[in-house]
Amino acid sequence: MADQENIPALLRVLNGERLERPPIWIMRQAGRYLPEYRELRTRAKNFLDFCYSPALATEAVMQPLRRFPLDAAILFSDILVVPDALGQKVWFVEGEGPRLEPLIGQQDWRFGETEKAIQRLAPVYEAVERIKAAIPKDTALIGFAGAPWTVATYMLQGRGGDKDDARMEVYRRPEDVDALLEVLIETTAQHLAAQVKAGADCLQIFESWAEGLPPQMFQRVVIAPTRKLVARVRELGVTVPIIGFPRGAGAQIGAYAHETQVTALGVDTQTTADQAREAAPIGMPIQGNLDPLTLVVGGKALEDAAQDVLIAFRHGPHIFNLGHGITPQATPENVAKLVNLVKGGV
Numbered sequence: 001m002a003d004q005e006n007i008p009a010l011l012r013v014l015n016g017e018r019l020e021r022p023p024i025w026i027m028r029q030a031g032r033y034l035p036e037y038r039e040l041r042t043r044a045k046n047f048l049d050f051c052y053s054p055a056l057a058t059e060a061v062m063q064p065l066r067r068f069p070l071d072a073a074i075l076f077s078d079i080l081v082v083p084d085a086l087g088q089k090v091w092f093v094e095g096e097g098p099r100l101e102p103l104i105g106q107q108d109w110r111f112g113e114t115e116k117a118i119q120r121l122a123p124v125y126e127a128v129e130r131i132k133a134a135i136p137k138d139t140a141l142i143g144f145a146g147a148p149w150t151v152a153t154y155m156l157q158g159r160g161g162d163k164d165d166a167r168m169e170v171y172r173r174p175e176d177v178d179a180l181l182e183v184l185i186e187t188t189a190q191h192l193a194a195q196v197k198a199g200a201d202c203l204q205i206f207e208s209w210a211e212g213l214p215p216q217m218f219q220r221v222v223i224a225p226t227r228k229l230v231a232r233v234r235e236l237g238v239t240v241p242i243i244g245f246p247r248g249a250g251a252q253i254g255a256y257a258h259e260t261q262v263t264a265l266g267v268d269t270q271t272t273a274d275q276a277r278e279a280a281p282i283g284m285p286i287q288g289n290l291d292p293l294t295l296v297v298g299g300k301a302l303e304d305a306a307q308d309v310l311i312a313f314r315h316g317p318h319i320f321n322l323g324h325g326i327t328p329q330a331t332p333e334n335v336a337k338l339v340n341l342v343k344g345g346v
Helices: 009-014 035-041 047-051 054-067 081-085 114-120 122-134 148-157 164-172 174-198 215-235 250-259 273-279 299-312 332-342
Strands: 072-074 090-093 097-100 140-146 202-207 242-246 264-266 286-290 318-322
Touching (some): 009 202, 047 081, 054 122, 081 174, 299 332
Antiparallel strands (some): 090 097
16 A cells, blocks of 8 residues: 555556545646746746756756645646657747648648657757656656647648648648648657657647538547557557547547547546447546636635536546636636645645
């Protein structure tokens, strides 16, 4: 039992254990809701430079851990470092989000080599090493990447938001889209494996753009590439747990949970605990799914919503998290209140 208690709580749940009080971490827990993060962000000339600075990335990860007794740290980076490393121009517009040179409209889609991309991403792996050395032993370290379809969407359209253009390109140029997904599968697998080698205890795959896809397309661009990605990561010798987060998958979440071979299922705000448990394989750990806006409102609304999540997911292995990333309007005081509540405080 002593040995088991030395394992970080997050990893115990990912190994299938149900804990009386679930571990908690928060998507985007390092972010603009923290005044110290906003100050730190000013030290880099742009967001990509921030991501590629091991010292700044490590400091960003440590900031929420100093404030709150969270059960996990997550690498500070971005899913778009992969297209950047593959040679596509990526930049960030303040207040609007990422921009890329869109592939749609280009006759030939050309990408850099995976090996060179991984070399370009060396600062990310240095950040993982630094974070691992800095965090407490009972705090798990999560590495991550964007799922192939989500990253492809940004690469195709040059932006997030409405994804109609990317969907239409699947119909117009299916073979080219498949080839793009294959490049992303291999590069992302190598990227994740390198994070584990550097010290990540587990991984999360963000499928942020899973919504709105017809079932056949969902199979083609979400399930099949994710299954190949997970298989390739395992081929590379990675044995750590992998959390899949198909935000907006809706009725197709069961197919995702059963067919991709992820270890655990992250669920969004609209998915109930009953739906998640019914859709997922028996005993699969579930992560989620508090509405991020409750961390803006606070008070009784936050308390009630958090208790609802704790009660709804209590019958199986559960990792407490939000159903999407924390918003800049959230307050540190409300985050502190949430963490205290999840951990059994008053």
